[in-house]
Amino acid sequence: xxxxxxxxxxxxxxxxxxxxxxxxxxxxxxxxxxxxxxxxxxxxxxxxxxxxxxxxxxxxxxxxxxxxxxxxxxxxxxxxxxxxxxxxxxxxxxxxxxxxxxxxxxxxxxxxxxxxxxxxxxxxxxxxxxxxxxxxxxxxxxxxxxxxxxxxxxxxxxxxxxxxxxxxxxxxxxxxxxxxxxxxxxxxxxxxxxxxxxxxxxxxxxxxxxxxxxxxxxxxxxxxxxxxxxxxxxxxxxxxxxxxxxxxxxxxxxxxx
Ligand SMILES: NC(=O)c1ccc[n+]([C@@H]2O[C@H](COP(=O)([O-])OP(=O)(O)OC[C@H]3O[C@@H](n4cnc5c(N)ncnc54)[C@H](OP(=O)(O)O)[C@@H]3O)[C@@H](O)[C@H]2O)c1
Numbered sequence: 001x002x003x004x005x006x007x008x009x010x011x012x013x014x015x016x017x018x019x020x021x022x023x024x025x026x027x028x029x030x031x032x033x034x035x036x037x038x039x040x041x042x043x044x045x046x047x048x049x050x051x052x053x054x055x056x057x058x059x060x061x062x063x064x065x066x067x068x069x070x071x072x073x074x075x076x077x078x079x080x081x082x083x084x085x086x087x088x089x090x091x092x093x094x095x096x097x098x099x100x101x102x103x104x105x106x107x108x109x110x111x112x113x114x115x116x117x118x119x120x121x122x123x124x125x126x127x128x129x130x131x132x133x134x135x136x137x138x139x140x141x142x143x144x145x146x147x148x149x150x151x152x153x154x155x156x157x158x159x160x161x162x163x164x165x166x167x168x169x170x171x172x173x174x175x176x177x178x179x180x181x182x183x184x185x186x187x188x189x190x191x192x193x194x195x196x197x198x199x200x201x202x203x204x205x206x207x208x209x210x211x212x213x214x215x216x217x218x219x220x221x222x223x224x225x226x227x228x229x230x231x232x233x234x235x236x237x238x239x240x241x242x243x244x245x246x247x248x249x250x251x252x253x254x255x256x257x
Contacts, residue, residue, distance in 0.1 A: 003239045004138050007032035010087040011237075012079060014039040014070060014127055015096035017049025019194040020144065023230040024094055025052065029061045031234055035087045036063045039079060041070070041097070062087070070097055071118035073126045080130040092237045093131035095143045097123050098163070102155045102200040113158055120162035128173050128184070138181035140237035143170060144229075145247060147190040150255035163188075167247045174245035183244035185236050190224040190251025197223070214253025224251055 011028050015021040016038035025036055036056060040049040046067065053063040064086055068075030083090045099119035101112045124143050131141045148160035149167065166186050174184040191197050191209040198206060210222030219225060232250050236243060249255065 003241050004091075004140065005032060005238055006092070006234070008034045009091040010035035010037075010083065010089055011092040011094065012037040012039070012083050012090055012131070013094045013096065014079070014123075015041070015098075016094070017045055017052045017065070019096075019196065020189075020192065020226045020229055021094070021096040022048075022052045023226045024096070024233050025056060027230045027234050028092070028237075029056050029059050031238065033092075034061055036061055037066055037079065037083045037086075037090075038063060039066045039068065039070070041068065043067075070095075070123035070127060076123070076126045076130045079127075080134040084134050089136050090131070090134050091136050091139045093127065093135060093139070093141045094233060094237075095124055095127045095141075097127070098144065098146070098196065100159045100196060100200055102159065104155050105157050108158055113162075116158045116162040120159070121165040124166045125169050128169055132173060132177050132182070135177070135180075135182055138241075140182060140241065141173065141177070141184040142233050142236055143186045145186045145188040147188045147224075147249050147251040147255045149188055149247070150249065150257040170247065171245045178244065181241075183236070183241050185243060185245070186247040187229065187232055187236070188247055188249045188251070189229045190249075190254035192224040192226060192229070193221050194226065209254075212254050213251055216252060219252060224254075228252075 013021050013025050016025045017040045056063045143166050145163040145166050148156050170186045216222040
């Protein structure tokens with residue numbers, strides 16, 4: 001069986017306006033995608049998302065943007081409905097949504113916990129559900145999780161804890177959607193060189209993470225680079241279609257299991 005390609009395909013990318021999501025969007029267009037929905041959440045992300053969208057339009061893609069808190073299920077429904085209404089089809093859905101909290105267990109508040117599970121688990125589940133509702137046959141779903149799922153470390157109970165359910169949602173969705181040729185996977189980067197990472201790390205802990213991967217000496221800053229993750233996502237939605245139900249760690253040898 002031939003593998004799917006991105007040629008003339010339509011992709012919904014949650015968090016697609018900046019950082020990892022924007023690079024995935026750009027690489028999808030490079031691989032022939034003709035339609036993109038770039039989702040963003042905060043007002044502060046609007047300008048960057050519109051800038052990313054304009055740059056992709058200049059390269060010939062039809063791009064629409066969509067703002068919404070995806071922990072509200074109705075927003076996920078609207079996201080996929082609008083994509084379907086505008087393009088008439090959706091082939092690929094990538095969810096890069098995440099919220100990180102680094103705190104010892106004794107300091108975690110109920111708000112911290114709910115915010116983390118809302119963005120990392122609930123939004124991921126309903127994004128997957130809505131993708132499953134709308135995606136064309138032979139489509140693909142990818143969720144970004146974290147290599148911390150395999151870490152033995154302090155202060156990261158709730159962040160990877162709230163990403164952990166995605167592994168099982170991925171497994172279940174791959175089984176349920178498989179009869180339509182849809183593959184479903186999760187990708188777990190290591191500590192990645194974006195503002196998301198630096199927000200909760202001290203200078204010392206950032207330096208530790210930048211030295212912790214086996215391949216750190218060969219990475220520009222010792223960290224995972226978004227340039228090393230986006231091609232894996234692109235592969236999973238094309239030649240890598242036979243991979244399904246998996247969580248793939250891409251971290252230069254930072255954690256493994
Ligand atoms: N950077 C790292 O060290 C690292 C390592 C491993 C895994 N990851 C994962 O990689 C993914 C991408 O991270 P990144 O580094 O590229 O940073 P990022 O651009 O800040 O990505 C996080 C995204 O989540 C969105 N978001 C947060 N809460 C949301 C909600 N309730 N509803 C909808 N969207 C929401 C943010 O939107 P707004 O900013 O518009 O609110 C943002 O677009 C995340 O899932 C993260 O957990 C990151």
